[in-house]
Structure formats: C-alpha cells, structure tokens
Amino acid sequence: MLSVKRLATKGNVLHKAVAQRSYSHLNASLAHHEYSDPRHDKNVHVMHSRGVNILHDPLLSKGTAFSIAERERLSIRGLVPPRCQEMDKQLLRVKRNLDACETPLAKFVFLAALHDRNETLYYKIIMEHLEELAGIIYTPTVGLASQMSHSIYRRSRGMYFSSQDRGQMSAMVYNWPHDQVDVIVVTDGSRVLGLGDLGANGMQIPIGKLSLYVAAGGIRPRAVLPVVLDVGTNNQDLLNDPLYLGMSHPRLEGEDYYSFIDEWVTAITSRWPDTLIQFEDFKYPHAYNLLAKYRNRITCFNDDIQSTSSITLAGILASLKSRGMSQEDLSSERIICVGAGSAGVGVCEGIIDCMVAQGRVKSREEAYSKIYMLDQYGLLGNPGFHPPNNQDDPQSKQYQPRPTKLDDRQYCYVKHDLRDQMSLEELVRQVKPTVLLGLTGIRGVFSEEAVREMAKHHERPVIFPLSNPDTHAECTAEEAFKWTDGRAIFASGSPFKDVQLPNGKIGKTNQCNNSYSFPGLGLGITVSRASRVTPNMFLETARTIADMATPAQLKEGVLFPGVSQLREVALNVGTRVCEVAFQEGYATAILEQGEILSEVVRSSAYEPDYVPLVYHP
Numbered sequence: 001m002l003s004v005k006r007l008a009t010k011g012n013v014l015h016k017a018v019a020q021r022s023y024s025h026l027n028a029s030l031a032h033h034e035y036s037d038p039r040h041d042k043n044v045h046v047m048h049s050r051g052v053n054i055l056h057d058p059l060l061s062k063g064t065a066f067s068i069a070e071r072e073r074l075s076i077r078g079l080v081p082p083r084c085q086e087m088d089k090q091l092l093r094v095k096r097n098l099d100a101c102e103t104p105l106a107k108f109v110f111l112a113a114l115h116d117r118n119e120t121l122y123y124k125i126i127m128e129h130l131e132e133l134a135g136i137i138y139t140p141t142v143g144l145a146s147q148m149s150h151s152i153y154r155r156s157r158g159m160y161f162s163s164q165d166r167g168q169m170s171a172m173v174y175n176w177p178h179d180q181v182d183v184i185v186v187t188d189g190s191r192v193l194g195l196g197d198l199g200a201n202g203m204q205i206p207i208g209k210l211s212l213y214v215a216a217g218g219i220r221p222r223a224v225l226p227v228v229l230d231v232g233t234n235n236q237d238l239l240n241d242p243l244y245l246g247m248s249h250p251r252l253e254g255e256d257y258y259s260f261i262d263e264w265v266t267a268i269t270s271r272w273p274d275t276l277i278q279f280e281d282f283k284y285p286h287a288y289n290l291l292a293k294y295r296n297r298i299t300c301f302n303d304d305i306q307s308t309s310s311i312t313l314a315g316i317l318a319s320l321k322s323r324g325m326s327q328e329d330l331s332s333e334r335i336i337c338v339g340a341g342s343a344g345v346g347v348c349e350g351i352i353d354c355m356v357a358q359g360r361v362k363s364r365e366e367a368y369s370k371i372y373m374l375d376q377y378g379l380l381g382n383p384g385f386h387p388p389n390n391q392d393d394p395q396s397k398q399y400q401p402r403p404t405k406l407d408d409r410q411y412c413y414v415k416h417d418l419r420d421q422m423s424l425e426e427l428v429r430q431v432k433p434t435v436l437l438g439l440t441g442i443r444g445v446f447s448e449e450a451v452r453e454m455a456k457h458h459e460r461p462v463i464f465p466l467s468n469p470d471t472h473a474e475c476t477a478e479e480a481f482k483w484t485d486g487r488a489i490f491a492s493g494s495p496f497k498d499v500q501l502p503n504g505k506i507g508k509t510n511q512c513n514n515s516y517s518f519p520g521l522g523l524g525i526t527v528s529r530a531s532r533v534t535p536n537m538f539l540e541t542a543r544t545i546a547d548m549a550t551p552a553q554l555k556e557g558v559l560f561p562g563v564s565q566l567r568e569v570a571l572n573v574g575t576r577v578c579e580v581a582f583q584e585g586y587a588t589a590i591l592e593q594g595e596i597l598s599e600v601v602r603s604s605a606y607e608p609d610y611v612p613l614v615y616h617p
C-alpha cells in the first residue's frame with residue numbers, strides 16, 4: 001500500500017491539498033477577507049473582515065446557527081433572529097420546505113436558493129438524502145432545469161466566457177474570487193444530456209456535476225468552478241426567447257471555435273496550472289477533438305467519453321459475476337452498442353481497453369470484432385453488401401449511402417461481413433447479443449421486438465438504456481422486465497424504480513451513470529495532484545466499482561452500491577486513482593512512508609460541518 005506523509009505541488013511550493021486538507025476547507029471565501037494560516041487551530045476559521053458580508057456569503061454563512069459569541073465578534077448581533085438554532089433544526093426546516101414543493105422543478109429551485117444562501121447546509125441536506133436529492137440536482141430534474149434555466153434564473157453561479165470576451169479571458173479569470181480551484185467542469189452546452197443544444201442554459205450541468213464532486217467526491221465547495229463557454233447556440237427557440245441569457249448568434253464553428261477554446265484553456269491554466277478540467281456535454285466530434293488536443297498537455301478528461309466508459313464497463317463486469325461468470329470472460333461477450341457518438345464510442349473503447357488488458361484477445365482488432373455499433377441509420381456494416389437495384393432483395397432497394405462519412409474512430413467498429421445499416425432487430429436475430437447498450441438520447445430505440453428476441457437466447461440478458469434524462473432512455477425498466485419475463489439485468493443512465501414482477505419478485509434496477517466514476521476520479525487526481533488523467537485511471541475506476549456489490553446483491557441483479565453510497569464509492573475510486581497516479585509517475589504530490597493512502601484520501605474529503613469563525617483584524 002502506498003502512503004503519503006507530506007505533499008507538495010510542482011515547483012516545490014508547499015501545497016495543502018492533503019497535508020493540510022483537514023483544515024483547508026476552513027478558508028474564507030472572498031479574496032478580500034480570505035485568511036488561512038496553518039498556525040491557527042484547525043477548528044477555527046480566522047477572518048480579516050466581519051459584518052453583513054459574512055452573513056451573506058454562502059460559503060461562510062450559518063444563518064440562524066451563529067452562536068451569540070460569534071454574532072458578537074463578527075458584528076452580526078441583531079442581524080439574525082434571536083434564537084440560535086443548530087444545524088439539526090435547520091435541516092428539519094429545509095426538509096419540510098422541500099417536501100412541500102409540489103414538483104421536482106420546484107425542489108430544484110428551492111435547493112438552488114439554499115445553495116446560494118448557505119453551502120454547508122446545502123451539502124448537509126444533499127448528503128443526508130443523496131438518493132432522493134441526486135435526482136433533483138442531477139439527472140433527471142437537472143435536464144428540465146437546463147431547458148428552463150433562462151426562466152428560473154435567480155442568481156449567477158460560476159463563470160461565463162462568451163464570444164464577446166475574445167482577447168479578455170486571461171484578465172477575466174482573475175475576477176473569480178478564489179485562488180485555489182481544484183476542479184472545473186466546463187460545457188459549451190452543445191449536447192446537454194439527450195436534450196440537444198441548450199446554449200448558455202447548459203450551466204446547470206456543471207453546477208450539478210460539481211455539487212456531486214463535493215457531496216460524493218469530497219472536493220471543497222470553494223475549490224470548484226462551473227463554467228459555460230458561450231459560443232452561441234443553434235437552438236432557434238432559445239434565440240427567439242426574450243428571456244434567454246446567452247449570446248444571440250449561431251454557434252462558432254471551425255477555427256473560430258477551436259481558437260476560442262484555446263484562449264480559454266490558456267487563461268485558465270495560467271491562473272490555475274494544476275486544476276482538473278472536466279469537459280462535459282460537448283457535441284461530437286468536438287468532444288473527441290478537444291480531448292485529443294488537450295489530454296497530453298493539461299490535467300483534463302472528457303466525462304461523457306471517459307468516465308461513462310468506466311461505469312459502463314463496471315456494470316458489464318459486475319453483470320458477468322451476476323451471471324455466474326468471471327470478469328475475465330468479458331471477451332466472450334457479444335455486445336451491441338446503439339449510439340456511435342461521444343458516449344457510445346467512448347464506452348466501447350473502454351470495454352476494448354479492458355479486453356486487451358485481460359489478455360484474452362490476440363489483438364485490439366479482435367476486440368473490436370466483439371462489439372457491434374449502430375448509429376441513426378443502423379449497423380456500421382459493409383456498404384458493399386448492398387448490390388444496387390437488386391429486385392430480389394427488398395433491403396437493397398431501400399439502401400441509401402450514409403449522408404455523412406464515418407470517422408476513423410467509428411470505422412474501427414465496421415462489420416465487413418454484415419450489411420450496412422442493418423436494423424437493430426435484424427442484428428439481434430443474427431448476433432444474439434449478451435449485452436445491449438443504448439447511448440442515443442432517443443426514447444424507444446430498444447424495441448419490444450429487439451428485446452424479446454434477445455431474451456429468447458439468454459437467461460439473463462443485460463440491458464442498459466443509458467441515455468438521459470429518463471424521458472430519453474432507450475426503454476424503461478418496466479418495458480425491459482416485461483419483455484424479458486423479469487430476467488433482465490437492468491441499468492439505466494437516470495434512476496428508475498425497481499419493478500414489481502408478476503411472479504411476486506422484484507426486478508432490480510441499477511443507475512449506470514458517470515456520477516459513480518467522476519467524483520472519485522476528481523478526488524484521486526486532486527489528492528495526488530496528478531498532472532495527467534490516464535487510461536489506466538478509468539480502467540481501475542471500473543474495476544474498483546465492479547467489485548463493490550456483494551455476492552447477495554449480484555445474485556439479485558444489483559450491480560453497484562446504491563446512490564446513497566456514492567461517497568463510499570468515491571473514496572474507493574479516489575484511493576485507487578491516487579495509487580495509479582503514483583505508480584504511473586504522474587502524481588506531483590510528495591510521497592513518504594507513513595500514513596495509509598486510503599486514510600489520507602478519506603481525511604481529505606470535505607464534510608459539511610459548521611466551524612467557529614473568528615475575526616482577527
């Protein structure tokens with residue numbers, strides 16, 4: 001086991017990420033009154049300023065929980081109701097108000113307001129009710145909130161960089177009030193979940209992801225930065241809406257687009273050279289192009305491509321055990337992936353990496369042969385199998401070449417012995433897949449015919465409609481269990497309730513979402529101060545999560561711990577990612593014999609507790 005005694009950043013500057021993390025979350029939020037001194041007791045937060053600013057700073061405010069002594073020394077006596085109420089009473093009030101909200105969107109707005117008032121209380125309630133509230137601050141409700149973002153807008157959070165900021169970004173980054181930023185989630189809003197181009201409204205996604213980085217991954221609230229790159233939108237409804245808050249022009253493309261992103265990356269890394277950047281919800285092929293451009297230059301990854309691959313691979317590996325097989329049997333699976341975009345290709349590359357690492361395939365090419373990929377036109381197959389104008393072959397008469405060419409990444413999956421654009425139903429008949437993955441963003445793509453056909457050939461068909469939000473899932477849990485007579489091993493991107501089966505049993509559902517992988521990845525990278533995010537980190541994340549369900553859970557089709565245990569998942573993943581960072585030589589933290597790495601990771605994770613505040617001019 002690796003151990004860490006003292007950590008330092010690149011350039012030999014003492015870095016507090018781990019060695020001092022236990023008190024670093026006590027730092028004040030606003031630069032003008034930020035004060036952090038390791039000499040002070042770690043249970044006290046010392047500040048230069050006082051008064052109403054403290055009360056209205058969400059990172060510092062305790063609302064009614066300020067003690068009388070604190071009110072006195074912070075000059076806020078009389079500015080809050082007289083009775084001091086501890087956090088337990090505040091939580092009671094928040095939960096009652098939350099339960100009184102009539103719709104998920106109303107809950108979202110309520111929680112966003114709490115986030116803006118008192119972050120400690122926000123994270124406390126989220127962590128205490130993670131299973132319930134992840135569905136509000138994250139998928140599915142965050143999808144609706146993104147669509148409505150311009151209507152429900154109350155207060156700004158994060159940073160926007162837009163086409164009118166060209167040439168200004170290196171200066172703008174200094175408008176952010178915190179000197180240390182551990183994780184940035186950035187989107188250009190071009191493909192928000194399965195909801196398409198939502199322009200600047202996409203901001204709700206980085207905010208939601210970063211809330212999970214804090215609640216599950218233990219990253220400090222003051223060290224996260226949500227960002228929208230507003231390069232315009234092609235969403236005409238938003239452009240026509242007088243309330244829309246983004247730039248009112250079509251999306252930048254080509255050189256304009258890539259040089260814009262370059263300016264932003266340069267600006268960000270000039271102020272925060274060690275920050276982890278998570279690219280989120282960029283449309284294909286920009287998502288891949290940006291990853292290819294920056295993955296070897298800065299500490300970054302693409303969530304949709306890479307961390308989705310970790311959790312989906314974890315799901316497939318766990319399903320092998322659930323079916324009484326070994327994880328090493330991965331290469332004997334026959335996998336159909338419907339969706340050939342960022343997530344589809346990313347997920348399949350992760351599966352192939354694992355097959356190759358297991359050494360049960362002779363080559364990467366052999367691994368590609370195990371996966372069948374479809375896009376909106378059907379199977380990526382052989383166009384040569386369509387003799388033109390063959391009157392005897394009804395399929396051939398309908399054949400139209402794809403309007404767009406496949407790129408190199410997709411071309412690897414082309415099946416030269418099968419007809420191009422074959423339908424899912426026909427492919428299932430021919431291939432008899434063991435695993436069916438959906439990453440299309442399109443409801444209903446898993447038809448009854450396809451799923452029933454699959455279930456004819458396998459006792460436990462593995463059916464993963466992974467698109468978000470729930471309204472865009474390729475099929476519902478009810479459908480999957482109905483069409484397989486309750487035998488499916490089911491996982492979806494957004495949460496579905498377990499299904500009551502006619503035989504009295506319960507069809508267990510799993511959530512297979514990158515929210516299981518990115519918080520731990522971020523924690524591990526932050527703690528180790530890894531300078532790069534590597535393929536092995538994603539592979540090991542998958543293996544770690546795949547080993548977490550108990551044999552009893554696996555037997556009944558439960559593949560992962562529940563969402564309420566995301567913190568535990570993140571701590572395990574974080575520890576493993578940290579180890580990989582050290583083993584691969586990308587950790588810039590200093591390693592000495594001493595503490596146990598898993599304990600360092602655990603003690604580094606933020607806990608939402610109030611800390612006494614002290615004024616020291």
Ligand SMILES: NC(=O)C1=CN([C@@H]2O[C@H](COP(=O)(O)OP(=O)(O)OC[C@H]3O[C@@H](n4cnc5c(N)ncnc54)[C@H](OP(=O)(O)O)[C@@H]3O)[C@@H](O)[C@H]2O)C=CC1
Nearest residue numbers: 193194284340341342343375376440441467468493513514
């Ligand atoms: N569960 C999770 O953790 C995650 C889930 N996702 C979900 O995956 C979905 C796709 O994301 P992403 O890959 O980035 O999006 P992309 O737009 O990059 O890719 C979508 C793919 O689906 C294909 N497609 C569209 N319609 C159909 C259809 N009717 N039948 C078959 N294929 C179709 C598209 O084909 P064509 O190219 O021909 O248009 C394209 O290949 C989203 O809904 C997203 O929410 C994404 C990341 C994580």
Ligand SMILES: CC(=O)C(=O)O
Nearest residue numbers: 193281304468513514
């Ligand atoms: C979960 C996620 O990242 C997505 O649906 O895009």
Ligand SMILES: [Mg+2]
Nearest residue numbers: 280281303304
């Ligand atoms: Mg995403």
